[in-house]
Amino acid sequence: MAIYEVRLPKMGESVMEATVSNWLVQPGDRVEVDDGIVEVSTDKVDTEIPSEVGGVLKEHRFAEGDVVKVGEILAIIETDQSAPEVGESVHDSSAEPGIQEGGAVPFVPSQEEVPGTIENKGNTNPYSGYYSPLVRSIARKEGLSPEELASIPGSGKGGRLTKEDVLGYLKERSGMKKNAAIPEMSGRSSAVSPSENEQTVIPLDKMGKIIAEHMIYSVQTSAHVQSFIEIDVTRIVQWRQRVKDDFLRKTGEKLTYTPIFMHAVAQVIREFPMVNIRFDGENITVLKSVHLGMAAALPDGNLIVPVIKNADDLSLTGMAKAVNRLAKAAREGTLKPDDISGGTYTVTNIGNFGSLTGTPIINQPQVAILALGAIRKVPAVIETPAGDSIGIRHQMIVAHSYDHRVINGALGGRFILRLKEILEQFDENTPF
Numbered sequence: 071m072a073i074y075e076v077r078l079p080k081m082g083e084s085v086m087e088a089t090v091s092n093w094l095v096q097p098g099d100r101v102e103v104d105d106g107i108v109e110v111s112t113d114k115v116d117t118e119i120p121s122e123v124g125g126v127l128k129e130h131r132f133a134e135g136d137v138v139k140v141g142e143i144l145a146i147i148e149t150d151q152s153a154p155e156v157g158e159s160v161h162d163s164s165a166e167p168g169i170q171e172g173g174a175v176p177f178v179p180s181q182e183e184v185p186g187t188i189e190n191k192g193n194t195n196p197y198s199g200y201y202s203p204l205v206r207s208i209a210r211k212e213g214l215s216p217e218e219l220a221s222i223p224g225s226g227k228g229g230r231l232t233k234e235d236v237l238g239y240l241k242e243r244s245g246m247k248k249n250a251a252i253p254e255m256s257g258r259s260s261a262v263s264p265s266e267n268e269q270t271v272i273p274l275d276k277m278g279k280i281i282a283e284h285m286i287y288s289v290q291t292s293a294h295v296q297s298f299i300e301i302d303v304t305r306i307v308q309w310r311q312r313v314k315d316d317f318l319r320k321t322g323e324k325l326t327y328t329p330i331f332m333h334a335v336a337q338v339i340r341e342f343p344m345v346n347i348r349f350d351g352e353n354i355t356v357l358k359s360v361h362l363g364m365a366a367a368l369p370d371g372n373l374i375v376p377v378i379k380n381a382d383d384l385s386l387t388g389m390a391k392a393v394n395r396l397a398k399a400a401r402e403g404t405l406k407p408d409d410i411s412g413g414t415y416t417v418t419n420i421g422n423f424g425s426l427t428g429t430p431i432i433n434q435p436q437v438a439i440l441a442l443g444a445i446r447k448v449p450a451v452i453e454t455p456a457g458d459s460i461g462i463r464h465q466m467i468v469a470h471s472y473d474h475r476v477i478n479g480a481l482g483g484r485f486i487l488r489l490k491e492i493l494e495q496f497d498e499n500t501p502f
Contacts, residue, residue, distance in 0.1 A: 294471055301494060303496075317502055321502065333389045442468060449461070
């Protein structure tokens with residue numbers, strides 16, 4: 071038999087460790103290629119580590135809750151006898167002691183092991199075959215028969231059935247009756263326990279706890295102070311309305327306000343590098359790269375901050391592509407660890423929820439964050455050489471939260487004043 075080591079892969083830029091949150095396969099269980107073996111958690115992303123070989127899981131090297139460093143061995147799989155020996159990570163277990171490091175063994179399913187099958191020859195487990203251990207576990211727990219499981223359309227690679235497919239089917243089957251009365255709130259969990267006086271207790275889920283701890287840590291670490299400014303974005307509103315259809319036709323991307331504002335923010339950061347820094351309490355490190363985070367709402371009500379790398383090097387079209395890709399991945403729950411790591415400055419668009427302004431909490435270890443308020447039509451004074459007049463303008467309030475230990479009011483205020491100048495002087499002939 072050959073042995074394969076399941077190691078913790080690289081989890082993204084500057085992410086060197088992760089926490090084992092849930093073992094999907096137990097020692098003695100059979101796994102196939104691409105079956106999920108274990109779920110691990112970084113700061114805000116849960117990632118499922120799949121198997122690259124078929125075989126039997128022999129050993130867990132870490133328990134749930136343990137912290138694992140990148141490259142460490144998570145589990146040991148004894149591969150099929152017929153598995154070809156490729157690379158140094160797989161070897162004959164009878165040949166010599168010790169486990170080698172290296173690549174994976176390619177796996178070709180037999181005729182019985184094809185997508186959609188439930189049973190394999192010689193295997194009495196009705197949920198075996200091309201269903202992942204997590205899918206099989208849910209099926210057993212919810213009492214799904216093999217025939218019912220086989221009737222669920224799969225959205226995964228090659229038509230594979232995913233956890234989301236099964237949960238969606240169960241939700242549809244139950245008519246969502248049980249969840250109709252659960253209020254929406256950030257950090258909620260599906261474990262709801264009504265008390266005797268008809269109150270509802272909703273424990274924080276894992277991400278909710280992480281967010282709560284991160285916010286408290288930020289407030290306790292940074293001396294938060296805010297500056298506010300109102301920006302006339304009428305030119306931008308009119309330009310976007312005029313070109314959005316042409317933009318979509320030429321670039322294949324929808325043009326929202328977010329990439330326009332993010333593009334301007336990236337240029338201002340380049341002009342004010344002292345907001346793009348790290349501070350450890352004694353030393354300031356000025357960062358050369360502008361990696362712009364954009365706070366995004368997840369379907370479950372939590373928030374996450376995908377990062378646009380080297381944002382100051384992007385054109386408006388490039389920014390639109392990056393924003394749309396990350397927003398789509400956030401909605402679909404497909405963000406990778408590298409998508410949310412390495413941010414140097416964050417922008418949050420609270421105007422999406424109708425808020426005029428707010429006082430955002432700094433996303434540590436950064437030193438500043440910008441909140442974009444809702445765009446409103448308001449009466450405003452228009453200054454002209456012929457005199458002042460009142461007109462209807464599109465206005466937006468911007469709030470800048472920054473760490474007063476290293477950014478004083480002058481720098482914090484000049485930063486958003488420059489942003490105001492750029493946005494109000496937006497060239498309506500801007501090419502894309």
